[in-house]
Amino acid sequence: MITVRAPATSANLGSGFDVFGAALDRPADVIRVEKADRTTIDVTGYGSEFIPEDPANNTVGAVAEALDAPAHIRIDKGIRPSSGLGSSGASAAAAALALNELYDRGLTRTELVPIAGKGEATVSGEVHLDNVAPALLGGFTVATGRDVTTVDADIPLVACLPEIAISTRDARDVVPAGATMEQLVYTIGRAATLTTGMCRDDPRLVGKGMHDRLVTPARADLISGYDEVREAALAAGATGVTVSGAGPGVLAACYPEDRRDIAAAMVEGFGAVGVDARAYQTRIGGGATLSRD
Numbered sequence: 322m323i324t325v326r327a328p329a330t331s332a333n334l335g336s337g338f339d340v341f342g343a344a345l346d347r348p349a350d351v352i353r354v355e356k357a358d359r360t361t362i363d364v365t366g367y368g369s370e371f372i373p374e375d376p377a378n379n380t381v382g383a384v385a386e387a388l389d390a391p392a393h394i395r396i397d398k399g400i401r402p403s404s405g406l407g408s409s410g411a412s413a414a415a416a417a418l419a420l421n422e423l424y425d426r427g428l429t430r431t432e433l434v435p436i437a438g439k440g441e442a443t444v445s446g447e448v449h450l451d452n453v454a455p456a457l458l459g460g461f462t463v464a465t466g467r468d469v470t471t472v473d474a475d476i477p478l479v480a481c482l483p484e485i486a487i488s489t490r491d492a493r494d495v496v497p498a499g500a501t502m503e504q505l506v507y508t509i510g511r512a513a514t515l516t517t518g519m520c521r522d523d524p525r526l527v528g529k530g531m532h533d534r535l536v537t538p539a540r541a542d543l544i545s546g547y548d549e550v551r552e553a554a555l556a557a558g559a560t561g562v563t564v565s566g567a568g569p570g571v572l573a574a575c576y577p578e579d580r581r582d583i584a585a586a587m588v589e590g591f592g593a594v595g596v597d598a599r600a601y602q603t604r605i606g607g608g609a610t611l612s613r614d
């Protein structure tokens with residue numbers, strides 16, 4: 322049996338819509354695969370009651386089909402679905418790595434990224450690699466078309482998950498259809514600042530580079546308490562705050578000594594508007610890990 326642990330990820334990081342992604346060192350999904358005549362799926366764990374076991378509707382089903390690798394697939398969810406922490410992408414990435422090994426397909430992790438992306442597309446409606454790339458490769462990733470660049474960055478983060486569900490499909494509906502030249506110039510500046518911060522392991526530059534005036538404000542309107550939580554995190558020392566992926570998760574970059582206070586402030590911020598929330602004190606971590614029993 323092959324077991325793969327694939328990490329949660331945070332896509333976009335504010336200024337890098339559909340391009341930037343980061344692997345988080347926690348939470349994670351664990352997938353176990355065994356050869357079978359046809360693909361079957363069992364799901365347990367966090368939010369499993371909301372996840373279809375039909376291979377046509379689960380992200381791992383499309384991956385098994387793309388690799389021509391039928392299997393019995395057990396998914397233990399550590400990442401809540403519809404969270405903005407790449408839950409569906411983590412399962413797809415884990416399945417790609419596990420089935421590639423189970424059937425000796427010989428593909429590299431980079432070659433598995435678009436295959437995992439096909440799985441992710443079954444739920445979000447279109448292929449974007451900003452969750453599956455960091456889940457497979459680890460670190461901070463820049464995905465443009467089929468090309469993915471990685472930076473092995475070390476940045477402390479807090480990911481706060483409110484008890485609100487927002488699907489990626491719905492969150493894509495509010496993305497503005499166009500942008501002005503002024504907005505584009507602003508976004509390019511922030512994205513470049515963030516990338517420089519990742520290359521230098523500099524939380525200040527990463528936080529500054531997260532600021533986005535284009536997609537994030539539209540999505541923030543879907544998250545009750547977003548403005549309060551953002552202000553609370555900044556007051557507790559966060560260097561930058563943004564929507565994680567398609568939301569409702571909220572991501573803060575910070576220095577390590579402020580992480581605990583920021584986590585408490587964010588949970589309290591959601592609490593102030595009557596929303597329960599859970600915060601993960603985390604950091605940019607490695608990609609999926611594989612073991613064979």
Ligand SMILES: Nc1ncnc2c1ncn2[C@@H]1O[C@H](COP(=O)(O)OP(=O)(O)OP(=O)(O)O)[C@@H](O)[C@H]1O
Nearest residue numbers: 379380403404405406407408409412444489566567
């Ligand atoms: N293996 C899976 N794990 C999680 N969700 C899955 C899986 N297979 C299908 N789904 C469905 O995908 C949807 C969640 O995916 P979605 O992209 O909306 O959220 P997410 O992956 O948590 O967030 P994001 O991509 O914004 O970081 C839910 O409707 C869920 O039922």
Ligand SMILES: N[C@@H](CCO)C(=O)O
Nearest residue numbers: 332339449489566567
């Ligand atoms: N880039 C995607 C990530 C969510 O899966 C989005 O923000 O819609």
